[in-house]
Amino acid sequence: MTAEGRTVPWTTAGLLVLLLGLVVLSLLVGTGSSSAGRAWDFITGDAAARGDAQIRLAVMDVRLPRTIAALLVGTCLGAAGCLLQAATRNPLAETGLLGVNSGAAFAVVLGLTFFGADSPGALLVWALSGGMAASAVVLLFAGSGRTAGSPLRLVLAGSALGATFHGCTSYVLLGTRSTFDTYRYWTIGSLAGVEISDLVPLLPLVALGLLVALGCARPLSALGLGDDGARSLGHHPGRIRLVVAGAVSLLAGCAVAVAGPIAFLGLLAPYAARALTGPRMTAQLVLSAVIAADIMIVADILARIVIRPWETPVSVLLAFVGGPLLVWIARSDRLSTAGGTA
Amino acid sequence: MTDVTPPDSTVLRTGTLSWLLPRRSALAAVLLVPLIAVLIALAVMASSTGMSLSETVSGLLGTGDPGTVMIVRDFRLPRIFAGLMVGAALGIAGCLTQTLAGNRLATPDLVGVNDGATAAVVAAAAGSTTGMVGDWWLGPIGAAAAAVVVVLCAGGAGSAGYRVLVAGIGVSTFIGAVSDLIMSRENDNTAGGVFLWAVGSLNGRDWGVGTPLALVLLFLVPLALAVGHRLQLLRFDDDMAASLGVDLRRLRAGALALAVALAGTAVGVGGPIAFVALAAPVLAQRLAGPTRVPITGSALAGAALIAAADALGRVAAPVELPVGVVTSVLGGPFLLWVLFRPDRATGKA
Numbered sequence: 001m002t003a004e005g006r007t008v009p010w011t012t013a014g015l016l017v018l019l020l021g022l023v024v025l026s027l028l029v030g031t032g033s034s035s036a037g038r039a040w041d042f043i044t045g046d047a048a049a050r051g052d053a054q055i056r057l058a059v060m061d062v063r064l065p066r067t068i069a070a071l072l073v074g075t076c077l078g079a080a081g082c083l084l085q086a087a088t089r090n091p092l093a094e095t096g097l098l099g100v101n102s103g104a105a106f107a108v109v110l111g112l113t114f115f116g117a118d119s120p121g122a123l124l125v126w127a128l129s130g131g132m133a134a135s136a137v138v139l140l141f142a143g144s145g146r147t148a149g150s151p152l153r154l155v156l157a158g159s160a161l162g163a164t165f166h167g168c169t170s171y172v173l174l175g176t177r178s179t180f181d182t183y184r185y186w187t188i189g190s191l192a193g194v195e196i197s198d199l200v201p202l203l204p205l206v207a208l209g210l211l212v213a214l215g216c217a218r219p220l221s222a223l224g225l226g227d228d229g230a231r232s233l234g235h236h237p238g239r240i241r242l243v244v245a246g247a248v249s250l251l252a253g254c255a256v257a258v259a260g261p262i263a264f265l266g267l268l269a270p271y272a273a274r275a276l277t278g279p280r281m282t283a284q285l286v287l288s289a290v291i292a293a294d295i296m297i298v299a300d301i302l303a304r305i306v307i308r309p310w311e312t313p314v315s316v317l318l319a320f321v322g323g324p325l326l327v328w329i330a331r332s333d334r335l336s337t338a339g340g341t342a
Numbered sequence: 343m344t345d346v347t348p349p350d351s352t353v354l355r356t357g358t359l360s361w362l363l364p365r366r367s368a369l370a371a372v373l374l375v376p377l378i379a380v381l382i383a384l385a386v387m388a389s390s391t392g393m394s395l396s397e398t399v400s401g402l403l404g405t406g407d408p409g410t411v412m413i414v415r416d417f418r419l420p421r422i423f424a425g426l427m428v429g430a431a432l433g434i435a436g437c438l439t440q441t442l443a444g445n446r447l448a449t450p451d452l453v454g455v456n457d458g459a460t461a462a463v464v465a466a467a468a469g470s471t472t473g474m475v476g477d478w479w480l481g482p483i484g485a486a487a488a489a490v491v492v493v494l495c496a497g498g499a500g501s502a503g504y505r506v507l508v509a510g511i512g513v514s515t516f517i518g519a520v521s522d523l524i525m526s527r528e529n530d531n532t533a534g535g536v537f538l539w540a541v542g543s544l545n546g547r548d549w550g551v552g553t554p555l556a557l558v559l560l561f562l563v564p565l566a567l568a569v570g571h572r573l574q575l576l577r578f579d580d581d582m583a584a585s586l587g588v589d590l591r592r593l594r595a596g597a598l599a600l601a602v603a604l605a606g607t608a609v610g611v612g613g614p615i616a617f618v619a620l621a622a623p624v625l626a627q628r629l630a631g632p633t634r635v636p637i638t639g640s641a642l643a644g645a646a647l648i649a650a651a652d653a654l655g656r657v658a659a660p661v662e663l664p665v666g667v668v669t670s671v672l673g674g675p676f677l678l679w680v681l682f683r684p685d686r687a688t689g690k691a
Contacts, residue, residue, distance in 0.1 A: 090445065090447065092443075092445055092447045092448065092507065092511075097447075152446070155446065156446065156677065157678060159447065159620065160673070160674035160675070160677045160678050161674050161675075161678070163617045163620075163669075163670040163673055163674045164672075164674030164675060166616065167616065167666075167667050167668070167669070167673075168671055170541045170664075170667045170670070171659075171663065171667050171671065174537075174538070174541070174664070175661065177534065180533070184525065184526065184533060184537075185526070188526060264515045267511065268512075313522065313523070313526065315519065318519075319518065319519030320516065320519060322512070322515065323512040323515045323516030324516070325512070326508060326509070327495045327509045327512040327513060329508070330496060330505050330508035330509040331496065331497050331505070
């Protein structure tokens, strides 16, 4: 193990502690009259604070759901992005590539225009089913024919069909003004107004996705040796890629359903994780998920306080936090070489 | 002396001058040109009101009724012309960035071109009292500004084009977020107008747009051809290239600047038309065969894609569809069809 490799457990532990701190902070900070001190009393079990209905509402019904949502979305996007970049051997690949984002957007627009969906819960169902359906089509294309499951095929099928769904979305939007208005708020994404009851049905899907992801770590490491290398170790590269892509669409689909099409985090987090861990797949996967969750919670906390009492869209803050971070990683010589070049 | 001519090329000689003509890509180019001519003819005819062949011809010659002549000469032709120019520029820009990064996903919009142009247009629309989308030249300026920021952030073009792309994604996301933020605070009309522009449309593009665009291309395309030829050296590592007398860093920086200039101008004129910069080089590569940098083919394929998409947008639906909608809806399946038919020449999919 290299000197750099030994620091990985410490880095991971550090980021996990940071995450815990951020979760607590996320419960303490928010708009409204409930002070952070009162919220702290509530969390630590102070009897008076527990009896206060206002602080209970702020912490349990407003801040807790969106904290869980941020954790969920971050973990999903981080793990999914890491898997996809490894499976396609393409560091520019991001989770939107499998058609998840554009499929979800198309389904949301269809739901808004033709089926009168307008509640956050209904949009979540439309987004999830649209994202899954789109990635299923992409997988069918990528998995058929003689070169089934080749990385180039996956990448191109994803971007080609993604473009098609995107075009269909624009077509519907151009015709219906009212849909466009709701859509432009959906597409910039926000965790405000998320309810626990919306999140619970997603948990088994996320858990399944994460389990498959962890199970894929070893075969994916083998894929890092090239297709022939993996084959000589008894793996089936095409099959691995299809399973991985399935897990990615599950995870990314859940994330898009909760927070709208946030593709960027799925590119950034794995990039950062790879820079920190080097080539080991399991470490990359875990670190990528933790980093993404960290960034997501920071963005969501900022969303609440930057222009309070109003909300800033979380995707905008994500870009404000993540954009410079990505530039910094790209600039840092040590990190960018470790981040892989092509 | 042994014959060192590459297998699919012919050497043309006149006296002491000789030129290596790649047979397959030359054939592809020769076939694409008449295809584009047919597409132009169809594009002139295509309209939601319906125009017969004889009406079209008389309109072109100026002998038909004044209304038809005006439609053909003042609206249709300049628009088609602008579309061809935009397509060629996008195709070449895509070819350059894909070659630089060695990555098919590397389209010019990754260097911030689209988001920069969109941000400029959004900011202008939000700042103006009418909330209307402003002049086309805002696009190229915004694109160029964004690209400069990207290159500065990346700390120069770097040892590989790759760092610029990653920095570009970061900066684009940032700039895009600023646009989103402005848009979310604007009223319906401005947002709708900007959205139409951001989908990519050639509606109302006249000679006033097409002529400067053509002049820009007249200057940039020969440069791109020269750079494209040299970019074949990217197959070698930097030391090998240096021993061949090429400074790869400067070559990469130059190619990137060209790609930005081409894509920025195209986006300024037509809006961020999806997919052409990705698909045109891939199509050209399929036609030209492996190991070449298909600049000419990408330009022709891009022009053909846009001309076809714009014409189709005018007839396919009761309402006129912006060209960006057509390129993205039909471009996807088309690219899949092209890619997933096994190529008999290379045996690869």
